[in-house]
Amino acid sequence: MAGFKAFLLRGNVIDLAIAVVIGAAFTTIVNSVVKGVINPLVGAFGTKDLNSYSSCLKGPCQFDEKTGEAVSGIPIMWGMVLSAVLSFIITAAVVYFLMVLPMAKVLAKRAQQDKAKEGVQETMEISELEVLKEIRDALISQRGTGHSTP
Numbered sequence: 001m002a003g004f005k006a007f008l009l010r011g012n013v014i015d016l017a018i019a020v021v022i023g024a025a026f027t028t029i030v031n032s033v034v035k036g037v038i039n040p041l042v043g044a045f046g047t048k049d050l051n052s053y054s055s056c057l058k059g060p061c062q063f064d065e066k067t068g069e070a071v072s073g074i075p076i077m078w079g080m081v082l083s084a085v086l087s088f089i090i091t092a093a094v095v096y097f098l099m100v101l102p103m104a105k106v107l108a109k110r111a112q113q114d115k116a117k118e119g120v121q122e123t124m125e126i127s128e129l130e131v132l133k134e135i136r137d138a139l140i141s142q143r144g145t146g147h148s149t150p
Contacts (some may be wrong), residue, residue, distance in 0.1 A: 030091045038086055050086075053079025 039050045047084065054061070054075045061073035 020021045026094075027087075027091065030087050030094070033090060034083060034087045038090075050083045051077070063083075089140070107137065 034050075042050050054077045057074040057076050059073040061075045062071045063075075064071050065067065
C-alpha cells in the first residue's frame with residue numbers, strides 16, 4: 001500500500017491527469033474545427049458532411065433514414081475515416097507547433113546557458129589553479145634564495 005501511495009504522490013500521476021483533461025478539452029476544440037470549418041470546405045466540392053462519404057462494397061447500399069444504419073449492402077464509410085485522419089493531423093500539428101517546438105527551443109536555450117556557465121566555471125578553476133601554482137613557485141624561489149624557513 002505504501003508503494004501505491006508513493007506512486008500517486010510522485011507528481012507524474014498528477015501531470016498525467018492534467019494532460020488527459022487538457023487533451024480531452026483540446027479534442028473537443030479540434031473536432032469543432034473539423035466539423036465547422038474543414039467539413040464545409042470539403043463540402044464545397046461535394047456534400048457538407050464529410051462523414052456521409054461512403055462506397056458500397058457489396059450490392060446497392062441503402063440506409064435507414066431515421067437511424068442512418070445500412071439496411072442492405074456493405075458500406076465502406078471512408079468519409080468517417082478521412083474526418084478522423086484530419087482531426088488527428090490538426091491535433092498533431094497544433095501540439096507540435098504550439099507545445100513541442102517552443103519547449104524544444106526553451107530546452108536548447110537552457111542547455112546553451114548551462115554549457116556557458118560550465119565554461120566560465122572551468123576557466124575560473126583553471127585560473128585559480130594557475131594562481132596557486134604561481135604562489136607555490138614564488139614561495140619555492142624565496143626559499144631557494146636564502147630566506148629562512150619558519
